[in-house]
Amino acid sequence: xxAAKYKGLGDPELVSLCLQGDAQAWESLLVRYRRLIYxxxxxxxxxxxxxxxxxxxxxxxxxxxxxxxxxxxxxxSWIITTTTRQCIHVQAQKRRETSTDDEFVExxxxxxxxxxxxxxxxxxxxxxxAVDLLPGRCRQLVELLYFDTRNPSYESIAQxxxxxxxxxxxxxxxxxxxxxxxxxxxxxx
Amino acid sequence: xxxxxxxLPLRPHIVCNETLRSKGxxxxxxxxxxxxxxxxxxxxxKLELEQHLAQCSDCAELSREIQTFVLQxxxxxxxxxxxxxxxxxxALFQPMLQPTGGKLRKLIAALVFxxxxxxxxxxxxxxxxPPRQLLFRAGDVDVDVKIESxxxxxxxxxxxxxxxxxxxxxxxxxxxxxxxxxxxYRTMTNLVGEFSFDEVPKDTYHLSVDLPEGxxxxxxxxxxxx
Numbered sequence: 001x002x003a004a005k006y007k008g009l010g011d012p013e014l015v016s017l018c019l020q021g022d023a024q025a026w027e028s029l030l031v032r033y034r035r036l037i038y039x040x041x042x043x044x045x046x047x048x049x050x051x052x053x054x055x056x057x058x059x060x061x062x063x064x065x066x067x068x069x070x071x072x073x074x075x076x077s078w079i080i081t082t083t084t085r086q087c088i089h090v091q092a093q094k095r096r097e098t099s100t101d102d103e104f105v106e107x108x109x110x111x112x113x114x115x116x117x118x119x120x121x122x123x124x125x126x127x128x129x130a131v132d133l134l135p136g137r138c139r140q141l142v143e144l145l146y147f148d149t150r151n152p153s154y155e156s157i158a159q160x161x162x163x164x165x166x167x168x169x170x171x172x173x174x175x176x177x178x179x180x181x182x183x184x185x186x187x188x189x
Numbered sequence: 190x191x192x193x194x195x196x197l198p199l200r201p202h203i204v205c206n207e208t209l210r211s212k213g214x215x216x217x218x219x220x221x222x223x224x225x226x227x228x229x230x231x232x233x234x235k236l237e238l239e240q241h242l243a244q245c246s247d248c249a250e251l252s253r254e255i256q257t258f259v260l261q262x263x264x265x266x267x268x269x270x271x272x273x274x275x276x277x278x279x280a281l282f283q284p285m286l287q288p289t290g291g292k293l294r295k296l297i298a299a300l301v302f303x304x305x306x307x308x309x310x311x312x313x314x315x316x317x318x319p320p321r322q323l324l325f326r327a328g329d330v331d332v333d334v335k336i337e338s339x340x341x342x343x344x345x346x347x348x349x350x351x352x353x354x355x356x357x358x359x360x361x362x363x364x365x366x367x368x369x370x371x372x373x374y375r376t377m378t379n380l381v382g383e384f385s386f387d388e389v390p391k392d393t394y395h396l397s398v399d400l401p402e403g404x405x406x407x408x409x410x411x412x413x414x415x
Contacts, residue, residue, distance in 0.1 A: 026279065030275065034278075035265055035269060059281055060281070123261075124264070146262035146263065146265070146266070147265065149266070172220075173218065177219045180251070
C-alpha cells in the first residue's frame with residue numbers, strides 16, 4: 001500500500017493494521033497526530049526538553065494501548081486526554097521538586113486553562129483532519145503554503161505544482177472554501 | 190460510456206442583502222477576501238471591501254473563518270515536533286510489533302500499573318528521583334519491573350520478576366534488553382523468576398522475556414525522572 005493510501009485511511013483501519021504489525025500504519029498514525037501531541041505541552045508553556053519527554057511518553061502510551069483503541073473512532077480525543085494528563089503530571093512533579101519546605105504553595109486549580117487547551121487542541125485537530133480530506137492538489141498547496149518549513153515562494157510553489165504563478169492565489173482561495181465546506185459538513189464551524 | 194461530473198458547490202454568488210442588492214453587489218469571492226486579509230488590496234478596494242464586510246454578515250463570516258484557518262495554520266508550525274522526535278516515535282514500533290514470520294508467538298504486554306502515573310500522597314515530598322515501579326501483564330503472566338536512576342553516573346538499574354498467576358515460577362528464562370532495535374544486554378531469571386540489569390546507560394529499552402508460550406515484550410522508557 002502506498003503512503004498516500006495510508007493517509008486516506010481512518011483511525012480504526014490504521015489501528016487495526018498496527019495491531020497486525022504494519023509499521024507503515026504506525027508511522028501514518030504518528031505523523032497524523034504528531035502536532036496534536038506536541039501542541040499540548042507547548043500550550044502548557046513547557047520547555048523543549050519537557051515537551052520532548054511528554055511526546056515520548058504519549059507515543060509509548062499510544063503503542064501500549066493500541067489494543068484498547070481498536071473500536072475507538074476518534075484517536076484524537078484519547079490523545080488529548082492522555083497528553084493533558086501527562087502534562088499535568090509533569091507540571092505537578094516540577095512544582096513539588098522546586099518548592100521548598102519554607103514556602104507554602106497554594107495548589108493551583110488548572111481546570112479552566114486545561115479545558116481551554118482541550119478545546120483549542122480539538123479545534124485545531126479538526127482543521128488538520130479536514131486538510132487531510134481535501135483533494136490531493138488542494139492538500140499539497142495548503143501544505144506548501146503553510147506547513148513547509150522552507151517557506152517556499154509563490155514561484156517555487158507554482159513550479160512544484162506545475163501551475164502558473166497567477167493561479168496560486170485563486171487556487172488557495174478555492175481550497176480554503178472547500179475546507180470551510182468540509183468542516184461544515186462535519187458539523188464543525 | 191457516460192461520465193458524470195459533480196462539482197463541489199462553492200458559495201453561490203448571490204446578492205448579499207437589501208442594502209447591497211440596491212447597489213447590485215454580490216457576495217465577495219474568497220480570493221478577494223484573502224487579498225484583503227493579506228493586505229494586498231488597493232486602498233480603493235480595501236475601503237469598498239470593508240464597507241461590504243460591515244454590511245454583509247455572510248461575507249463577514251467568510252472573512253472570519255478564512256482568517257481563523259490562516260491563523261491556525263500559522264500557529265501549527267510552532268507545534269511541529271523536532272523531526273528526530275518523530276523518528277524516535279516511528280522507530281519505537283519497528284522491533285516490537287512486526288510479525289516474526291516464524292513459529293514464535295509475540296505478546297505485547299499491557300502496562301497495568303506505573304508509579305509514574307501515581308500522585309504523591311498529600312504532604313509527601315520527593316527528594317531526588319524515586320524508583321519507578323511498573324507492572325506489565327500478558328495473558329496470565331505478570332512482569333514486575335523497578336527502574337532506579339543513578340544520577341551520579343547517569344545510569345539505571347533495572348530489576349524485575351516474571352510471575353505467573355498460577356503457582357509456577359519462570360526460572361532460568363532468557364530476558365533481553367533492547368534499544369534501537371539491537372539486543373544490548375541478556376540475562377536469565379533465577380529460581381524465583383527474578384532478573385536484574387545493573388547500571389546500564391540511560392536509554393529507552395524494550396524488555397523481552399522468552400517464555401515457552403511466546404516472547405513477551407515490554408516497553409521500559411527512561412524519562413527525566415526515572
